[in-house]
Amino acid sequence: MTDKKSPLHDEHVALGANLTEFGGWLMPLRYTSDLAEHRAVREAAGLFDLSHMGGITVTGPDAGAFLDHALVGRLSAVGVMRARYTMICAEDGGVLDDLIVYHNAPGEYFVVANAANADTVLVALLERAAGFDVVVRDVSSGGALIAVQGPRAEEILRDVLTEDEEISGGTTLDELRYYACLGMRFGEHAVLVARTGYTGEDGFEVWVDLPDAVPLWRAFLAAGEPRGLVPAGLSARDSLRLEAGMPLYGHELDTTTTPFEAGLGRVVKLDKVSDDGAPLEFVGRDALAARRDSAPARVLVGLRGAGRRPARAGYAVVQPGADGAPGPQLGTVTSGAPSPTLGAPIAMAYVTPEVSAEGTELAVDVRGRAEPFTVVALPFYRRS
Structure with missing residues (x-):
């Protein structure tokens, strides 16, 4: 039974959204028509509520080394205010979830998991943290995640958010590359802005504290409406990601599938080494190495x-x-x-x-x- 609602739930109801269960959450499927929302993202911009996604912080002196052990990528090599697409795999190489990991500050990482797998990822990270000086914490309920996607996303973002050198992380919006992030301000409050997305278009994902979630959503709608922005639901998000060839967990990825079968072997860093240059063991390494070197069945x-x-x-x-x-x-x-x-x-x-x-x-x-x-x-x- 669905018992989780987004902090923006009442906004979706007021906009007439058709709501559906997704990953244990009640989320907008569409507001008007799938086609109109899809085309708005390709031609102007779409506004998405992604607050159902799981959020997990990993902090401590061993945070980078721990994530190198727990995930298939080399997260210790990700620069501060940068992000990386990666996966968490079981010992047999099957994918437990695909993730985006943000390196927000030295010794501080933010792991974004799919809604349906958030608990699985949290449990796996907690189990794998043994022997590392880290704190793994579920922060999914502590804020909201709002995405602005499409060719006019940047100008809409500039209308709503303000750059601030004190929280920027050393970069500007003009310099912000794909899979990088920076701090900006919404009014007097800080938000984290990442140039990431799941649509194949340029766009941004914005983490905001709960008190500012509704005001920020409304501000994006107001700034975007004259530019063709519309609120968009899960249906448009799915057709957009399919056109962009992006995998969806439970479809292209699952526990019976390794990254190599999915054409994503590039995210698996079998050549990871520890600080002393020794080969670095990570969960699933042996199985993934064997799968890489064998002929695929599919x-x-x-x-x-x-x-x-x-x-x-x-x-x-x-x-x-x-x-x-x-x-x-x-x-x-x-x-x-x-x-x-x-x-x-x-x-x-x-x-x-x-x-x-x-x-x-x-x-x-x-x-x-x-x-x-x-x-x-x-x-x-x-x-x-």
Whole structure:
């Protein structure tokens, strides 16, 4: 039963949002139409409530070394006010969750987990903290996370937030790169702004203390409305991330999947070393090294449809058969939808390596009919 509501819940109700359960939270699915919200993000800007995401702080003298041990990346190498996409894996190499980790200050890191996996990640980090001088703390309920995404996101942000050298972390908004963050002010209060997102567009994610969550949401709406910004829900967020070829936990990633199968082997740093130059052991290292060196049983690919009927998660990828009938199964769709930007059905799927080359003609069993799809490169969409 859903019992968690965002600090912005009443704002969503007032805007007429269609609410849905997601990761144990009641969150906006859409406000008007999926298509309108998707297009607003591609053409102007969208405003998202991401307060359902898990937030975990890791602090202490051993914080960097601990995260090197607990996660697959080398987080100790991430500069202050920078961020990194990474994963937490089980001993067998299966993905427990994909994460973004921010290095906010020396000895201080902020781990953002998916809503449905927040408890799993917290428990795993607490278990792995033994022997390290660190404090791992769940801070998910301590604030709100609001995202402004789209080509006009920066000018909207500048209207609402103010730069301040005292809290900036040594950079300016003009200098802020992708996967970097800085402190800014909303009125008299500090907020953390990161140039990150899950839409394939330029944009920002802003952490704000609870008392300022509603005023900040309303300020973004007011500044953005003349520029085409609209509030956007989970449905648009999903179609945007699919066009951008970004994985979603529970679809492209799960405990039966390693980063290598998902085409994300680059995030696994098997060459991590300790301060004395010795190979650094981290949870899942041996299993991941073995998976890297073995032939994959399946490969994640992009599929673009020739017709109009979309493939959906769980549909079978098949060999095209005679008279439109599905042939032998070659894989499974993990995510699929019509693409508003491309005007064609798109999907991500795991298929056997033999049929994973770009240009391979395949089909998807859509309710008993083999709909034609072609293997294409990911992502489907890149902003210009």
